[in-house]
Amino acid sequence: MEKNIAVIKGDGIGPEIVAEAMKVLDKVAEKFGHKFNYEQLLMGGCSIDANGVPLTDETIARCKASDAVLMGSIGGNTTTSPWYKLPANLRPEAGLLGLRKALGLFANLRPCVLYKQLSEACPLKKEIADKGFDMLIMRELTGGLYFGERKTEEVDGVMTAIDTLRYDENEIRRIAKKAFDVAMQRRKKVTSVDKANVLDSSRLWRKVVEEVAKEYPEVTLEHMLVDNSAMQLVKDPAQFDVMVTENMFGDILSDEASMITGSIGMLASASMNETSFGLYEPSGGSAPDIAGQNKANPIATILSAAMMLRYSFKMDKEADAVENAVSGVLEAGYRTGDIMSEGMKLLSCSEMGDKIAEFV
Ligand code: NAD
DSSP states (O other): OEEEEEEEEESTTHHHHHHHHHHHHHHHHHHHTOEEEEEEEOOSHHHHHHHSSSSOHHHHHHHHHSSEEEEEEOOOOTTTOGGGGSOGGGSHHHHHHHHHHHTTOOEEEEEEEEOGGGGGGOOSOHHHHTTOEEEEEEEEOSSGGGTSOEEEEEETTEEEEEEOOOOOHHHHHHHHHHHHHHHHTTTSEEEEEEOTTTOHHHHHHHHHHHHHHTTOTTSEEEEEEHHHHHHHHHHOGGGOSEEEEOHHHHHHHHHHHHHHHOOGGGOEEEEEOSSSOEEEEESSOOOTTTTTTTOSOOHHHHHHHHHIIIIISOOHHHHHHHHHHHHHHHHTTEEOGGGOOTTOEEOOHHHHHHHHHHHO
């Protein structure tokens, strides 16, 4: 297969970690007989320096014309970088928000995997960490409280603020379908998280999710209240496969789930629209403190590229090959600085990329 990948290396460690993901993708192409064409685009701080704005129409158009977008990270040191003296709509992060909006990316996918080789980094009790876990949180990204009507006003002499949590059935249906589609490529279980004992929006959520579930008889559906989900994530994270939820619940639960994996350099992510198109990026930022030192952990970006293979290109065995290579490298004792522990072999960012490509 031939695929066109838009590449946004971005700022800070972005160019270093993306280069390693491309190295691994090239190895996959060689091994499985594919051709990946890359087009490098600017977004974020580097686009401000080159074009005066964090995102150009040209970058949006080129991303839309591609099969998927692979991204590093954008932004700089928020206290010292001149980018942060600009008005908010011209800062690096405005470019990312604008790009997500322009591409209609409404589903955020965050896998949270605890590799048994890194279980010491997990802050949970040893007996829980030892079981490991491998879940994916799917968060609705463009609706709910963060986008609803809001106002602050004085009512009968008392300051009052209102935020509106609004979802329509179409918004719920498309994210539910995405969750079931992803579950079909995983362990075929969906946990839908809501607060249906209190909220109308959650009762509609539950009803629509149940309708969608009928189209996926192979997938097991369970409903869980958000408060219980927060507890279950630290009590027994191994029970989850795909967890799907609305914007604010997902914001909070995905950070909780990331935290229990213990290492930011390992966390991949994807944002997708209704088609198989997606933007794939590590969950971490541009890490200005270690940028340009060949020290960053490229694994989150490499695992994001594996998600691109799986979800945008439907290349399951290629994605498996990359994920198995990552496990194999960890098993063999190779580590970057952020996940280093006693007795392991320390690699630079580029050496880690080489090693994973070799294991593919
Ligand atoms: P950060 O994630 O960049 O860094 C937090 C800590 O984690 C740092 O100590 C860093 O060295 C470490 N770290 C992050 N990724 C790593 C990796 N791959 N390997 C090893 N260590 C890693 O968060 P921050 O310092 O709060 O933000 C820095 C900049 O990144 C800011 O401008 C912020 O706005 C931006 N940011 C961008 C994105 C994105 O591009 N999607 C996401 C988050 C933050």
